[in-house]
Amino acid sequence: MPLGYLLRRLAVFLLIVWVAATVNFFIPRLSGADPVRERLLQMAAVGGTGTGTVEEVIKSYQAKFGLDKPLWQQYLSYLWDMVRFDFGVSITRFPNSVSGMILDALPWTLVLVTVATLMAFAIGSLFGALVAWPRAPRFIHVLAPPLLTLSAIPYYLLGLILVYFLAFTWRLFPLGGGYRVGSEPSWSWAFIQDAAYHSILPALSIILSGVGFWALSMRGMMITTQGEDYVTFAEAKGLRPRRIFLRYALRNAILPQTTALALALGHVVSGAVLVEIVFGYPGVGNLLYQAIRTFDYPIIYGVTFMVIVAIGLATLILDLLLPVLDPRITYQRS
Amino acid sequence: MSDTSLRLGQTRPEPAAQPRDGAEIVLDVRDLRVSYYTPRGPVRAVNGVSFALRRGEAFGLVGESGSGKSTIALSLLQLIKPPGRIEGGQALLDGKDILSLSEEEMRRLRLAEIALITQGAMNSLNPVMRIRDQIVDAWKDHGEPVNGREAEDRIRDLLRWVGLRPEVARMYPHELSGGMKQRAVIAIAISMRPKVIIADEPTSALDVVVQRQIMQTLRRIQRDLGAAVILIGHDMGLMAQFVDRLGVMYAGKLVEVSPVRDIFKDPLHPYTQLLIASLPSLARKGQLQGIPGLPPSLLSPPPGCPFHPRCPFVMERCRVEVPPLELKRPNRLVACHLYERDEGQA
Amino acid sequence: MIAVPVSLERTHDRIGRVLRGLRTYPMLTAGLLLIVLVLLVSLIGPLFVPREGVQVGSAPPDQRPSREYLLGTDTVGRQILAIIIYGTPLTLQIGLIAGAIGLGVGMVFGFVAGYYGGALDHLFRGAADVFLTVPGLLILVVIATTFKGAVSVMTQALVVSALAWMYPTRTIRSQVLSMRERGYVQLAKLSGMSGPEIIVRELMPNLLPYLAASFVSAVSAAILASIGLEALGLGPQNEPTLGMTIYWSLYYTSVLRNLWWWWAPPIVMIVIIFVGLFLISAGLDQVANPRLRRAA
Numbered sequence: 008m009p010l011g012y013l014l015r016r017l018a019v020f021l022l023i024v025w026v027a028a029t030v031n032f033f034i035p036r037l038s039g040a041d042p043v044r045e046r047l048l049q050m051a052a053v054g055g056t057g058t059g060t061v062e063e064v065i066k067s068y069q070a071k072f073g074l075d076k077p078l079w080q081q082y083l084s085y086l087w088d089m090v091r092f093d094f095g096v097s098i099t100r101f102p103n104s105v106s107g108m109i110l111d112a113l114p115w116t117l118v119l120v121t122v123a124t125l126m127a128f129a130i131g132s133l134f135g136a137l138v139a140w141p142r143a144p145r146f147i148h149v150l151a152p153p154l155l156t157l158s159a160i161p162y163y164l165l166g167l168i169l170v171y172f173l174a175f176t177w178r179l180f181p182l183g184g185g186y187r188v189g190s191e192p193s194w195s196w197a198f199i200q201d202a203a204y205h206s207i208l209p210a211l212s213i214i215l216s217g218v219g220f221w222a223l224s225m226r227g228m229m230i231t232t233q234g235e236d237y238v239t240f241a242e243a244k245g246l247r248p249r250r251i252f253l254r255y256a257l258r259n260a261i262l263p264q265t266t267a268l269a270l271a272l273g274h275v276v277s278g279a280v281l282v283e284i285v286f287g288y289p290g291v292g293n294l295l296y297q298a299i300r301t302f303d304y305p306i307i308y309g310v311t312f313m314v315i316v317a318i319g320l321a322t323l324i325l326d327l328l329l330p331v332l333d334p335r336i337t338y339q340r341s
Numbered sequence: 342m343s344d345t346s347l348r349l350g351q352t353r354p355e356p357a358a359q360p361r362d363g364a365e366i367v368l369d370v371r372d373l374r375v376s377y378y379t380p381r382g383p384v385r386a387v388n389g390v391s392f393a394l395r396r397g398e399a400f401g402l403v404g405e406s407g408s409g410k411s412t413i414a415l416s417l418l419q420l421i422k423p424p425g426r427i428e429g430g431q432a433l434l435d436g437k438d439i440l441s442l443s444e445e446e447m448r449r450l451r452l453a454e455i456a457l458i459t460q461g462a463m464n465s466l467n468p469v470m471r472i473r474d475q476i477v478d479a480w481k482d483h484g485e486p487v488n489g490r491e492a493e494d495r496i497r498d499l500l501r502w503v504g505l506r507p508e509v510a511r512m513y514p515h516e517l518s519g520g521m522k523q524r525a526v527i528a529i530a531i532s533m534r535p536k537v538i539i540a541d542e543p544t545s546a547l548d549v550v551v552q553r554q555i556m557q558t559l560r561r562i563q564r565d566l567g568a569a570v571i572l573i574g575h576d577m578g579l580m581a582q583f584v585d586r587l588g589v590m591y592a593g594k595l596v597e598v599s600p601v602r603d604i605f606k607d608p609l610h611p612y613t614q615l616l617i618a619s620l621p622s623l624a625r626k627g628q629l630q631g632i633p634g635l636p637p638s639l640l641s642p643p644p645g646c647p648f649h650p651r652c653p654f655v656m657e658r659c660r661v662e663v664p665p666l667e668l669k670r671p672n673r674l675v676a677c678h679l680y681e682r683d684e685g686q687a
Numbered sequence: 688m689i690a691v692p693v694s695l696e697r698t699h700d701r702i703g704r705v706l707r708g709l710r711t712y713p714m715l716t717a718g719l720l721l722i723v724l725v726l727l728v729s730l731i732g733p734l735f736v737p738r739e740g741v742q743v744g745s746a747p748p749d750q751r752p753s754r755e756y757l758l759g760t761d762t763v764g765r766q767i768l769a770i771i772i773y774g775t776p777l778t779l780q781i782g783l784i785a786g787a788i789g790l791g792v793g794m795v796f797g798f799v800a801g802y803y804g805g806a807l808d809h810l811f812r813g814a815a816d817v818f819l820t821v822p823g824l825l826i827l828v829v830i831a832t833t834f835k836g837a838v839s840v841m842t843q844a845l846v847v848s849a850l851a852w853m854y855p856t857r858t859i860r861s862q863v864l865s866m867r868e869r870g871y872v873q874l875a876k877l878s879g880m881s882g883p884e885i886i887v888r889e890l891m892p893n894l895l896p897y898l899a900a901s902f903v904s905a906v907s908a909a910i911l912a913s914i915g916l917e918a919l920g921l922g923p924q925n926e927p928t929l930g931m932t933i934y935w936s937l938y939y940t941s942v943l944r945n946l947w948w949w950w951a952p953p954i955v956m957i958v959i960i961f962v963g964l965f966l967i968s969a970g971l972d973q974v975a976n977p978r979l980r981r982a983a
Contacts (some may be wrong), residue, residue: 023817030826035833159961161911163918164933164954171942171950182943227972240465243418244479244529245451254478255467262469270819277824281915285937295825299832299919307832311825322820334513335468380711 012330020323027315028089031308032082094309099301105309109291113313115185116290119206120279123213130214131221132264136257138222139229142248151222158219163281166212170285173208180208183287209286213279224267228260235259262333269325272318280314367569368394368417368455368537373430373440375412375421384639386412386425388593391666394537394569399560401580401601402573403616404590405636410573411460414541416440417571418457419447434537452479456530458540462523466514472525473510476532483533502565503528504558520551527559534566541573556583577620581605589613592637592647595666598674609675611652646678654679715970721963725775725956732772740769741927752948759948762939765927771952774927778960781844781913781928786906788848793855793901798886800856801863808860815856823850824915831921840923843913851909855901862897866890896975903968907961914957929953 088094094105137143138151157165174180186192186201232238233256241255283292291310298306330336375387387409394400402410415421417432419440431438439450451457459465467475473496480487487495497507503524514522523543530538540559544552560583563570572584580587580601587604589597589612597610608614615632634651637643643650649659658678669680709716739745744764752759758767800811830846866872875885891898916922917930918937936942936950 023820026817027821031829034826034829037833155965156962159965160954160958161914161961163915164957167933167942167950167954171947175942175945223969236459236461236464237467239420240457240459240462240526240529241467242420243451243457243459245448245453245483246478247448247482250478250482254470258469259467270816273820273822276822277915280822280824281918284919295828296919299828299921302832304832307828311829314825315821318820318822333469335515 016323016326020319023319024316027312028086031312032085089312095305097303097306099303105305108294109309109313112289112291112294119209123210124275127214127217128221128268131218132225135222135225136229139226140252154219155223157215160216162212162216162278163285165216166282166285169208169212181205185289209282209288212282225264228263229256232256232260265325269322272321276314276318364395366393367396367435369433371431374428375416376426376428378424382640385593386639390595392588392598396569397567399570399584401584401587402571403575403577403580403587407636408590409593410590411541414457414539414573418451453483453533454535455537456535458526458530458543460541462526463519463546465526466522468514472512476529499528499532519547520555523555531562531566535568537569539571592642593639594647596676600672603673610677611654612648712970712973714966718963718966718970721959725960729776736769736772738773740766741773758952761949767948767952770927770932771956774929775956777840777926777928778910780840782906782910784844785848785851785909786902789851789905790855790902792852794859796856797859798863801860802886812860815853819853823912827916831916840926843923847909847913850912851905855905858897858901862894863890896971900968900971903964907964929957
């Protein structure tokens with residue numbers, strides 16, 4: 008693929024990351040005072056944190072951010088920190104570094120979200136394509152309304168319902184957490200199995216809710232595609248219906264659908280964060296939730312930034328994938 | 342059925358722009374009726390159309406937008422989708438009524454015996470498949486799988502026949518110009534040597550120079566194949582140059598069918614006369630003449646002859662009685678009360 | 688013929704047309720019915736249920752649904768029925784305000800980007816894409832945690848509206864792009880109409896179904912975002928909005944304690960609202976794009 012396209016996409020990625028970092032920097036300061044500083048002062052008044060004394064925290068903070076320096080200098084040093092993924096230290100769990108905590112939690116979230124989203128996308132798109140195809144088997148149309156209704160329920164609320172029925176009432180699944188209480192994370196097969204078992208319900212909430220959304224979107228794309236001249240011509244060629252469905256209709260409808268995936272990532276991740284809260288899943292979502300409750304700002308900003316970077320990366324990957332799917336793209340300005 | 346061995350590039354020794362009267366009929370359309378069911382009621386897009394297509398003949402179908410021409414094309418391949426429906430009639434391809442076939446039976450006939458070049462061929466090619474794959478997949482689905490060397494040879498010959506370089510086979514549609522895409526579509530349409538080719542406005546979106554080239558290619562191919570062609574369009578000038586017989590459509594009905602020279606020299610139906618008079622001509626300078634009035638609503642067509650509200654020669658009878666399409670002169674079918682039936686012809 | 692007063696006849700026609708319209712678009716009708724249902728609960732409910740029920744300690748805690756407390760009470764003594772009746776309109780309010788702002792901004796951006804093109808187009812469209820990529824909830828979290836404690840329903844609506852303008856911008860822009868080259872727009876340009884005039888008088892009326900659909904999806908997105916924020920505990924602290932109710936129910940581990948009447952009613956209400964909005968938006972899509980209608 009041409010260098011120009013690659014560079015353009017990279018530039019967009021960096022732009023997003025920069026906007027995220029900047030927003031993360033300026034919004035807190037819009038309130039007039041530096042929230043972290045406020046919080047620290049607050050804690051000092053109350054008498055300290057759980058671990059480490061307030062003086063230590065303030066000292067490390069001073070050293071880091073040099074609160075007396077002018078704003079633009081703070082901004083620059085902040086940007087420099089972001090580039091190195093240095094988010095400072097947690098206020099409530101001093102002196103744990105924020106990036107360390109995020110690193111522990113990130114794999115859980117990544118695996119959950121990636122697997123669940125891809126499954127929802129694949130199943131949903133196929134289902135939506137079949138719904139739009141006049142020659143699809145009957146049961147597809149029967150399944151459609153309930154699945155579409157499910158898509159209107161936010162992920163985490165669906166998660167709540169699932170937890171109540173499948174974990175609490177009928178003890179088919181664990182009530183929450185990433186793994187059995189008391190066991191230590193490791194790479195052993197037993198642990199992985201346990202972790203997988205614990206992630207079924209969270210994944211299911213994302214999948215069930217997402218399938219309806221993707222199905223609907225794919226259905227719309229398929230309807231448009233089916234009206235295209237090349238599908239009519241394909242029928243006039245006397246091609247078998249399955250070939251027309253797969254290689255003429257679906258193959259073309261999947262293109263705008265993939266673009267839609269790239270755009271929906273932000274929404275997907277937001278929902279996943281909330282799902283983690285419902286299930287007490289040890290990912291970044293839960294980390295964020297705890298941080299919100301204790302106003303542990305460094306963690307909040309760190310998580311926000313990391314998630315934006317992750318989404319930007321995923322969008323970049325999808326954008327780079329598009330020319331592979333669509334031979335027209337390499338030759339046009341997108 | 343189609344030959345399995347494509348004898349490409351050989352010109353058939355069949356002559357004649359003008360089909361002999363005795364030439365056998367390859368497609369006999371009888372009283373075709375197609376309606377579209379809109380929320381406001383049924384629209385009779387094709388309202389009892391009959392014509393006979395002879396082997397090797399080039400038959401033109403001309404009319405304004407909405408006169409039903411494209412609908413006829415689609416119905417002959419059973420490609421009418423809801424809310425449209427074929428209400429009645431027959432289309433006998435070599436004696437077999439193709440309108441009564443099941444979907445699978447019809448599918449096997451498409452391309453193999455009767456091929457369609459759709460309107461707007463610019464978009465008729467799948468944007469994500471290479472040209473060669475779009476040629477080959479039809480062969481596969483018609484039970485003629487070809488691989489390897491043989492496939493390459495056949496494709497190359499096919500492309501050459503329509504005037505395309507062999508490199509085109511590996512290209513994607515967006516890499517081709519409009520004219521090249523049109524040729525590729527024609528190549529696909531003839532790839533199984535059908536008996537009938539329906540070309541629906543094959544050159545509308547192209548500029549005049551390319552138009553002419555494409556039409557010439559089409560005519561050459563038609564002669565080589567010995568296939569009958571139904572050419573649908575609204576460009577009378579194009580029709581004059583390329584068809585043997587011309588059918589004029591108005592409001593879902595055929596109003597005149599005659600050899601093309603006769604139509605231009607001596608148009609019989611008032612609508613045809615106005616159509617020809619409205620053609621811009623270098624010889625006759627002056628005001629452009631249009632046809633007064635508006636096309637009729639196909640939702641609630643006027644009683645009697647559909648043209649009577651705009652006809653300069655309208656009689657009382659026209660408002661009440663629908664004129665049938667009949668032989669009024671030798672070789673000339675007209676649907677108009679102005680003319681008496683030619684009793685001398687069968 | 689009996690002479691019927693002209694005004695009465697016209698109303699009759701209009702009603703008939705509306706009814707026929709509704710029958711042609713079953714999804715739209717179903718969606719509207721659901722939303723009307725929700726509105727009824729919000730409007731009529733207060734006539735039967737006193738507002739004191741939403742306050743902490745107004746009733747004994749952890750009561751199951753009974754004749755006295757139709758939907759039971761929560762751990763701090765609030766009555767769930769009252770919460771639903773007084774909290775739903777709050778959620779709707781937030782959605783409507785944020786949706787309206789989102790649509791307004793989306794219209795300005797979308798029309799300007801689509802009509803004028805060029806640098807403005809790149810700017811607005813780029814902004815929309817960037818903001819769409821960013822996980823809105825997290826930005827909202829950053830904003831909300833900054834201004835903690837000062838969150839009222841109005842503030843919540845304003846905050847949430849920051850995320851409601853992207854889809855309307857994109858939709859309107861793409862529609863304007865396709866309409867820009869149409870005949871009547873060229874005519875208007877030639878006849879000397881100014882840009883803004885053309886936008887308002889020629890383009891907007893033709894985009895009504897799309898504008899309506901964009902509004903509905905903006906409202907839907909706004910409600911989704913606000914419930915998400917509230918579920919994290921970042922909503923109006925003292926108002927019984929649906930999202931906050933869910934937050935409190937999670938805070939007090941209502942699932943494990945089997946206090947299902949605490950979290951189930953808000954969810955049911957939320958589901959009804961979303962399904963209703965979804966059906967309306969699908970119905971409006973059908974109005975705008977006839978191909979999506981099922982064949983007669």
